[in-house]
Amino acid sequence: EAGVTQSPTHLIKTRGQQVTLRCSPISGHTSVYWYQQALGLGLQFLLWYDEGEERNRGNFPPRFSGRQFPNYSSELNVNALELEDSALYLCASSFGTQPQHFGDGTRLSIL
């Protein structure tokens, strides 16, 4: 069974640009979660999507947004990139109350 897949694995952007990260959940999982792990910090909850709807949002500015498609894959969009957005962005998926399973992340570097 394929795990959670994320693309791209690495990305370099400059301040002010926009970026889109992608996530494909495990087959059968309907929920997708996004987390940010900045250098030296723990994982911070960003967004939760379930059945195409945004269910919960972490303490991040509105320039962080996303969506979930009918096939349950998801995108995370970040506008007006700032230096502090440099981080590992992790996607996780789950079904119902089952534990979340994570992808290997996208490493975003802002120059």
Added chain:
Amino acid sequence: DQQVKQNSPSLSVQEGRISILNCDYTNSMFDYFLWYKKYPAEGPTFLISISSIKDKNEDGRFTVFLNKSAKHLSLHIVPSQPGDSAVYFCAASAGNQGGKLIFGQGTELSVKP
């Protein structure tokens, strides 16, 4: 406001001995707790979980203990193996927050042969 804390950034243990990783939380609404293991350049891997209605859950070499009155949980690994060397994160969720997980900062475990 760090609701989930892992106060030990690192832990070193001899192979074959017990590893005990600790985690404290402040939010009494948390009712589900998980431990994840993370190797460099990989995403976190789910290890074991426990509901607040239990005080212990065991899976092979891994046992999680929950002390609700102290708002403390721990992960015991017995016996420890060199392959267990990784960063361990505890995480918590509250039923009214759905799937939102709050993570600790992580503890880096090193198991020496």
